[in-house]
Amino acid sequence: MMHLLVEDVQAWWDKINAQDIGGRYGVRIVPPQDQPWQMRDFVLIDPSGVLWRIGQNLE
Numbered sequence: 001m002m003h004l005l006v007e008d009v010q011a012w013w014d015k016i017n018a019q020d021i022g023g024r025y026g027v028r029i030v031p032p033q034d035q036p037w038q039m040r041d042f043v044l045i046d047p048s049g050v051l052w053r054i055g056q057n058l059e
Contacts, residue, residue, distance in 0.1 A: 003052075
């Protein structure tokens with residue numbers, strides 16, 4: 001698992017969707033959601049099976 005902390009998770013989500021990363025590479029993507037650990041993140045599982053959590057801290 002990799003965790004990438006960003007300033008604007010919605011911008012990252014929009015870019016990944018605009019480029020159709022899931023369809024082009026056959027990867028699984030889970031939409032952004034607020035987590036109980038005070039982060040908003042989304043999940044991307046890359047072609048090699050690594051789970052990426054891309055998120056930002058909630059205020």
